[in-house]
Amino acid sequence: MAESTSDLIVIGGGPGGYVAAIRAAQLGLSVTLIERAHLGGICLNWGCIPTKALLRSAEIYRLMGEADSFGLSTGPLGFDLDRIVARSRDVAGRLQAGVRHLLKKNKVTVIEGSARLSGPGQVAVEGKGAFTAPHIILATGARARLLPGFEPDGRFLWSYREALTPDILPKRLVVIGSGAIGIEFASFFAAFGSEVTVVEALDRILPVEDQEISALARTAFERQGIRIHTGAKVVGLTRHESHVEIAAEAGGQSLRLPADRVIVAIGITGNVEEIGLDTTRARVEKGHIVTDSLCRTDQPGLYAIGDVAGPPWLAHKASHEGVLCVEAIAGLTGLHPIDPRHIPGCTYGHPQIASVGLTEAAALAQGHTLRIGRFPFAANGKAIALGEADGLVKTVFDATSGELLGAHIIGPEATEMIQGYAVAGTLEATEAELIATIFPHPTLSEAMHEAVLAAFGRALHI
Amino acid sequence: MSQPPRLFASPLARRLAAAAGIDLATLTGSGPHGRIVKADVEAAKAAPRPAPPVPAAAPAPAPVPQAPGVTAPATGYTDLPLSPMRRTIARRLTEAKATIPHFYLTVDIEMDAVLALREQLNTRLAPDKLSVNDFILRAVALGLRAVPEANAAWAETAIRRFTEIDIAIAVATPEGLITPIVRQADRKGLGELSAEVKALAARARDGGLKPEEYQGGGFTISNLGMYGVREFAAIINPPQACILAVGAADPRPVVKAGALAVATMMSVTLSVDHRTVDGATGARFLAALKGLLEDPLRMML
Numbered sequence: 001m002a003e004s005t006s007d008l009i010v011i012g013g014g015p016g017g018y019v020a021a022i023r024a025a026q027l028g029l030s031v032t033l034i035e036r037a038h039l040g041g042i043c044l045n046w047g048c049i050p051t052k053a054l055l056r057s058a059e060i061y062r063l064m065g066e067a068d069s070f071g072l073s074t075g076p077l078g079f080d081l082d083r084i085v086a087r088s089r090d091v092a093g094r095l096q097a098g099v100r101h102l103l104k105k106n107k108v109t110v111i112e113g114s115a116r117l118s119g120p121g122q123v124a125v126e127g128k129g130a131f132t133a134p135h136i137i138l139a140t141g142a143r144a145r146l147l148p149g150f151e152p153d154g155r156f157l158w159s160y161r162e163a164l165t166p167d168i169l170p171k172r173l174v175v176i177g178s179g180a181i182g183i184e185f186a187s188f189f190a191a192f193g194s195e196v197t198v199v200e201a202l203d204r205i206l207p208v209e210d211q212e213i214s215a216l217a218r219t220a221f222e223r224q225g226i227r228i229h230t231g232a233k234v235v236g237l238t239r240h241e242s243h244v245e246i247a248a249e250a251g252g253q254s255l256r257l258p259a260d261r262v263i264v265a266i267g268i269t270g271n272v273e274e275i276g277l278d279t280t281r282a283r284v285e286k287g288h289i290v291t292d293s294l295c296r297t298d299q300p301g302l303y304a305i306g307d308v309a310g311p312p313w314l315a316h317k318a319s320h321e322g323v324l325c326v327e328a329i330a331g332l333t334g335l336h337p338i339d340p341r342h343i344p345g346c347t348y349g350h351p352q353i354a355s356v357g358l359t360e361a362a363a364l365a366q367g368h369t370l371r372i373g374r375f376p377f378a379a380n381g382k383a384i385a386l387g388e389a390d391g392l393v394k395t396v397f398d399a400t401s402g403e404l405l406g407a408h409i410i411g412p413e414a415t416e417m418i419q420g421y422a423v424a425g426t427l428e429a430t431e432a433e434l435i436a437t438i439f440p441h442p443t444l445s446e447a448m449h450e451a452v453l454a455a456f457g458r459a460l461h462i
Numbered sequence: 463m464s465q466p467p468r469l470f471a472s473p474l475a476r477r478l479a480a481a482a483g484i485d486l487a488t489l490t491g492s493g494p495h496g497r498i499v500k501a502d503v504e505a506a507k508a509a510p511r512p513a514p515p516v517p518a519a520a521p522a523p524a525p526v527p528q529a530p531g532v533t534a535p536a537t538g539y540t541d542l543p544l545s546p547m548r549r550t551i552a553r554r555l556t557e558a559k560a561t562i563p564h565f566y567l568t569v570d571i572e573m574d575a576v577l578a579l580r581e582q583l584n585t586r587l588a589p590d591k592l593s594v595n596d597f598i599l600r601a602v603a604l605g606l607r608a609v610p611e612a613n614a615a616w617a618e619t620a621i622r623r624f625t626e627i628d629i630a631i632a633v634a635t636p637e638g639l640i641t642p643i644v645r646q647a648d649r650k651g652l653g654e655l656s657a658e659v660k661a662l663a664a665r666a667r668d669g670g671l672k673p674e675e676y677q678g679g680g681f682t683i684s685n686l687g688m689y690g691v692r693e694f695a696a697i698i699n700p701p702q703a704c705i706l707a708v709g710a711a712d713p714r715p716v717v718k719a720g721a722l723a724v725a726t727m728m729s730v731t732l733s734v735d736h737r738t739v740d741g742a743t744g745a746r747f748l749a750a751l752k753g754l755l756e757d758p759l760r761m762m763l
Contacts, residue, residue, distance in 0.1 A: 292618065292619075296618075296619070298619050300617065300619075300620060300622075331673070331677060333550070334492065334494070336492070336493070400481075401474060401477055401478055401481070402474070402477060403474050403500075427472060427473075428472030428473060428474035428475060428499055428500050429472075429473055429474070430473045430474050430477055432473065433473050
């Protein structure tokens with residue numbers, strides 16, 4: 001069979017792989033991208049993007065329910081789950097076409113099929129032939145981690161995929177796992193009237209977030225009627241005719257949670273199998289490929305980026321690694337490894353939660369002396385005008401150097417605003433520059449300014 | 463008019479440097495466009511402090527005792543702004559000297575045979591001339607063919623043994639040191655090597671080298687013999703494992719067959735990255751080099 005040669009092969013067309021391919025093409029490399037399912041990967045087709053489309057429907061529905069408080073009247077409220085889902089699929093479809101166009105524009109050769117490493121610099125794609133390149137990037141992503149006994153069954157037990165294209169609006173929904181994915185689905189289904197119960201094994205929801213933010217999120221979700229069990233271990237599942245019952249233990253108590261549908265969202269595991277890693281020196285630890293700070297595996301010429309290379313499992317981390325990896329391959333100098341402290345994370349429930357850098361507890365554990373700033377949206381004019389005055393902005397500074405160690409937002413547009421702190425962190429701003437920055441009035445972002453002022457005893461509006 | 467050049471440093475780096483009493487002007491920035499960032503200040507804090515710069519040679523007035531922390535008035539010296547190339551050289555060499563476990567091997571090589579052969583060849587080649595350096599380059603290339611372990615680099619997770627013999631030649635330019643590369647040097651004759659080195663060096667001095675002409679290479683030669691330097695130890699050009707420092711060939715007393723004699727001797731010092739190449743391997747390479755230069759007809763084969 002024919003053998004095609006290029007400068008770079010990228011395996012996987014998600015936000016890590018397709019961005020790496022485009023950047024490589026910009027740098028003059030000839031690139032072959034191999035994708036087994038759909039360009040854009042899970043993120044664009046079955047993750048970040050379609051969930052945002054669903055959550056937008058949920059947000060509008062919620063606002064319609066609050067119309068009266070804005071002096072507006074509506075007819076009886078209703079929704080059509082099929083059309084909500086259809087819109088979400090349409091959004092994913094449009095973006096997938098966009099990625100295809102971008103790759104074509106950059107003259108990236110796209111091969112559809114399952115790739116397998118077949119020797120140094122060699123990749124075999126069934127039915128498509130052999131491909132060779134001196135550099136190969138693995139960007140094969142990850143999949144939901146399974147909970148033994150709770151494997152998706154296509155009926156009662158949903159993976160993210162069934163949850164994105166639900167056959168019914170479950171009357172009773174149990175979500176196992178309270179990371180970003182679990183919380184977003186809980187928020188969506190709760191908005192449309194499902195009785196949602198979240199079961200989290202750790203002692204708080206959104207366990208990667210700052211403890212104070214986790215607690216505020218819990219209060220907000222519980223106020224919306226979402227039931228939350230933390231420190232809860234799922235121990236059994238009983239199947240009935242038309243529903244299931246989950247047995248759990250929390251703090252010595254036994255829980256029985258009847259559910260029409262169950263979503264399992266307890267984390268992800270890298271797609272490291274069936275790609276021929278056994279033919280290489282690359283190492284796999286805890287379900288992920290081990291890489292150095294420039295995304296290199298132990299096999300010269302073989303690289304791994306994004307979810308398959310380990311946490312944080314975030315599309316923007318994958319894309320950034322893709323760019324860094326390719327720039328190193330192309331011989332660009334002055335590259336800096338990614339500092340995980342500068343990677344923001346976002347959860348798009350209601351309320352939204354976003355953060356960058358260290359939590360208060362992590363900063364203390366690292367030995368910093370801290371200055372903490374807090375500013376509630378209840379004291380922000382724009383938030384009150386919007387009718388979205390719940391939430392908090394919290395800043396964590398090193399008291400000695402004034403370095404912004406972390407920032408945490410829960411509340412309206414938190415996910416859009418966090419990049420302000422991400423820019424500040426990347427530029428190594430101190431409190432002095434943040435205080436000197438003029439924030440426009442009236443905006444939600446003024447709360448970010450005030451949270452900096454508050455850390456230094458200078459808040460104006462509280 | 464004569465404002466000091468603007469110093470690019472992040473706010474955090476400025477504050478940390480001030481707190482640690484580090485002069486930002488002494489740092490090399492590793493951030494975008496050479497900007498000094500927190501990591502650079504922390505690296506400087508971790509590194510031993512350099513001795514204060516020696517003042518210019520102008521006769522200084524009797525030293526006035528100074529309170530610690532008081533900065534001397536800005537007279538008696540000129541600060542030359544760093545070019546991007548100078549910053550790169552500074553960073554790479556600091557990294558190399560600080561992180562590579564160097565060791566050094568020196569041998570003396572009798573050069574009378576090479577000089578005699580060179581004179582013979584040059585009478586035929588006139589007006590073109592072969593330099594002693596051309597012979598050294600040829601000998602190094604053949605020496606690397608005999609001891610390929612020395613044609614290697616440290617690749618963090620592996621020792622990279624090069625399949626081609628590509629030799630970098632250190633060339634001084636007004637901007638600083640640059641190392642154009644003679645590719646596949648072992649497959650080229652003396653005349654070809656000589657012409658190529660001349661052309662590369664000329665373009666290096668004009669700043670006309672393309673990146674691929676100075677990036678890569680498996681071994682570097684640095685020759686200060688023309689300045690009369692007898693011997694010196696060069697800093698390794700990473701990720702390569704070896705650099706050969708070549709001194710001047712000059713008449714020296716030697717002992718031959720138990721009697722004092724005069725021979726033209728040249729000392730060369732090989733700086734070696736011990737992670738990649740061991741002492742015995744480095745010594746075998748030098749022995750091969752010495753053998754070739756002392757019996758240069760072997761290089762003609």
